[in-house]
Amino acid sequence: MAKQPKSTMSRALVRRETISGYMFLLPSLIFFVGFVIIPMFVCIFNSLTDVNMNTAGMGNFVGLKNFTDLWQDATFKEALWNTFVIVIVSVPTVCAFSLWVSSAIYKLNGKLLSAFRCIFYLPVVTGSVAVTVVWKWMYDNYTGIFNYVLKDGLHIIDKNINWLGDPKYALGCIILILFTTSVGQPIVLYVSALGNVDQSLVEAAQVDGATNLQVFWKIKWPQMMPTTLYILVITTINSFQCFALIQLLTQGGSGTNTVMYYIYYTAFKLTEKAGHFGYANAMGVILAIFIGLLSALQFKLAKEK
Amino acid sequence: MKITSNRSKAYRIFSLIVLILLAVAFTFPLYWIVTGAFKTGQDIYAQTPHLWPTEWTMANFEKLFSRRSAPLFEIGALVGPTVPGVIRWLVNTVFMAVMAMLLTCITAAMAGYALAKKRFVGRTLLFSLIVCAMALPKQVILIPLLREMSALHLWDTLWAVIFPTVGWPFGVFLMKQFAEGIPGEILEAARVDGAGEVRTFATIVLPMVKPGIGALAIFTFINSWNDYFMQLVMLASNANFTISLGISTMQAETSVDLGLLMSGAALAAVPIIIVFLIFQKYFTQGITMGAVKG
Numbered sequence: 001m002a003k004q005p006k007s008t009m010s011r012a013l014v015r016r017e018t019i020s021g022y023m024f025l026l027p028s029l030i031f032f033v034g035f036v037i038i039p040m041f042v043c044i045f046n047s048l049t050d051v052n053m054n055t056a057g058m059g060n061f062v063g064l065k066n067f068t069d070l071w072q073d074a075t076f077k078e079a080l081w082n083t084f085v086i087v088i089v090s091v092p093t094v095c096a097f098s099l100w101v102s103s104a105i106y107k108l109n110g111k112l113l114s115a116f117r118c119i120f121y122l123p124v125v126t127g128s129v130a131v132t133v134v135w136k137w138m139y140d141n142y143t144g145i146f147n148y149v150l151k152d153g154l155h156i157i158d159k160n161i162n163w164l165g166d167p168k169y170a171l172g173c174i175i176l177i178l179f180t181t182s183v184g185q186p187i188v189l190y191v192s193a194l195g196n197v198d199q200s201l202v203e204a205a206q207v208d209g210a211t212n213l214q215v216f217w218k219i220k221w222p223q224m225m226p227t228t229l230y231i232l233v234i235t236t237i238n239s240f241q242c243f244a245l246i247q248l249l250t251q252g253g254s255g256t257n258t259v260m261y262y263i264y265y266t267a268f269k270l271t272e273k274a275g276h277f278g279y280a281n282a283m284g285v286i287l288a289i290f291i292g293l294l295s296a297l298q299f300k301l302a303k304e305k
Numbered sequence: 306m307k308i309t310s311n312r313s314k315a316y317r318i319f320s321l322i323v324l325i326l327l328a329v330a331f332t333f334p335l336y337w338i339v340t341g342a343f344k345t346g347q348d349i350y351a352q353t354p355h356l357w358p359t360e361w362t363m364a365n366f367e368k369l370f371s372r373r374s375a376p377l378f379e380i381g382a383l384v385g386p387t388v389p390g391v392i393r394w395l396v397n398t399v400f401m402a403v404m405a406m407l408l409t410c411i412t413a414a415m416a417g418y419a420l421a422k423k424r425f426v427g428r429t430l431l432f433s434l435i436v437c438a439m440a441l442p443k444q445v446i447l448i449p450l451l452r453e454m455s456a457l458h459l460w461d462t463l464w465a466v467i468f469p470t471v472g473w474p475f476g477v478f479l480m481k482q483f484a485e486g487i488p489g490e491i492l493e494a495a496r497v498d499g500a501g502e503v504r505t506f507a508t509i510v511l512p513m514v515k516p517g518i519g520a521l522a523i524f525t526f527i528n529s530w531n532d533y534f535m536q537l538v539m540l541a542s543n544a545n546f547t548i549s550l551g552i553s554t555m556q557a558e559t560s561v562d563l564g565l566l567m568s569g570a571a572l573a574a575v576p577i578i579i580v581f582l583i584f585q586k587y588f589t590q591g592i593t594m595g596a597v598k599g
Binding site for chain 1: 569
């Protein structure tokens with residue numbers, strides 16, 4: 001960034017700007033470097049050591065052993081697979097759903113629009129603990145409203161289902177909760193993107209006799225591409241991070257273990273590996289690599305379009 | 306022409322009906338929490354769920370407030386009067402969210418301005434670092450963060466939750482977006498008039514990025530209130546719990562007492578929802594401006 005427009009920036013000015021720039025950055029940098037950047041590097045380094053809860057220092061360097069161990073670990077593979085299922089199911093549904101909702105509400109009058117926007121944001125604001133506590137009750141085998149509605153109300157099922165205890169349903173149930181807590185932000189973003197679409201293009205197309213659907217796909221959709229991309233990335237990250245739901249609902253049981261939960265479990269709960277920080281950090285590194293690759297891929301795909 | 310307009314009218318009515326059904330579905334869990342908090346045990350465990358409590362009771366809240374008690378606050382040697390544990394949890398949560406909000410707003414406003422308007426060495430590198438860190442799931446760095454906090458003797462204090470929240474670079478990114486809107490000429494004019502860096506920042510920059518600070522403040526407050534994962538890992542003793550953590554621990558201890566859990570959940574969720582509804586305009590703005598474009 002030393003290359004500056006030649007005319008206005010003398011060397012003295014660059015120096016002055018640099019000093020004053022860093023003065024303004026300093027308070028923020030203390031926190032950013034101290035509590036994000038340093039732990040990030042420590043995490044990468046620790047993933048190559050056998051550090052555990054009782055090691056005072058950095059532990060012994062073991063190379064890629066943690067990673068090769070992970071490769072053998074059936075629980076980890078299951079957790080990785082479940083994480084993928086969550087991402088692959090929830091990302092497209094969240095995107096499609098929020099796109100539809102936004103296009104249905106963005107033309108409503110101000111009061112109604114913000115009411116709908118609030119309602120879809122509500123599950124996010126409610127907080128993961130309150131949300132899971134109530135959903136656990138709703139899914140409950142005996143007193144849950146789901147079983148009641150499906151059995152006594154609609155007669156779809158003939159006996160109560162143990163939603164969270166049954167590996168056939170548990171992951172799907174968790175994805176459903178995750179879905180309701182994920183659409184809030186995309187809807188806000190899409191509503192604003194739809195409002196920013198160049199109206200002159202839309203009108204020109206309508207004069208030429210384009211149908212609403214054509215206007216949408218040919219004119220609005222390409223203009224909203226950056227928003228869609230951003231939504232894809234944040235929803236992916238969100239789905240990867242799905243933790244509270246698992247910890248509070250199933251503790252990773254009934255086939256719902258995810259990488260995020262397994263990291264926590266390895267570091268704090270698992271008896272034979274308790275406090276095996278190096279091993280848990282190796283999982284963290286793998287997770288970060290996956291997210292990085294997926295985000296890069298999504299950016300690349302969107303750029304090509 | 307007639308047919309299409311009829312069709313689009315029918316579609317509009319159809320979509321409005323679907324929207325209303327969805328709205329009901331999305332508000333239902335909250336409704337279930339709040340009504341559940343006032344239901345008697347009989348209603349809660351009934352085979353046929355009661356959509357409306359047959360009898361309103363305060364018993365759940367009474368039980369919630371009669372659990373373990375704790376001092377209202379402890380600042381060094383200063384110890385507040387003894388109150389029910391949940392009140393202490395609420396005090397902790399408010400303290401944590403307010404501190405995180407204040408520190409984030411101050412540091413991010415300064416840093417965002419520098420990133421947007423100063424042409425300093427290392428700016429591009431720093432900015433790419435910020436964008437990359439934003440894509441990183443916070444939980445990945447959890448274990449090193451935990452050890453760092455215990456080395457700093459901050460573990461099991463609210464600061465261990467507050468500091469990483471302040472370090473999260475989203476705020477800097479958001480404030481940079483807002484600060485970019487400040488015209489360079491105004492800053493130039495201030496400098497010509499002899500205003501120093503601090504005065505320029507306080508009298509020109511701050512008033513112009515005020516909407517951004519509002520958005521960031523409410524955003525940080527709500528996120529910090531609900532950041533359960535960080536609280537779970539960083540806090541250990543009951544008196545340091547936040548309301549979310551308190552409720553989740555209660556769930557582990559008494560998973561059968563649903564009425565009690567609902568009253569706790571209501572106490573955790575309702576205050577933050579009220580804050581959200583009051584400031585939702587700023588909040589929406591923050592989300593929109595914080596989106597990384599392209």
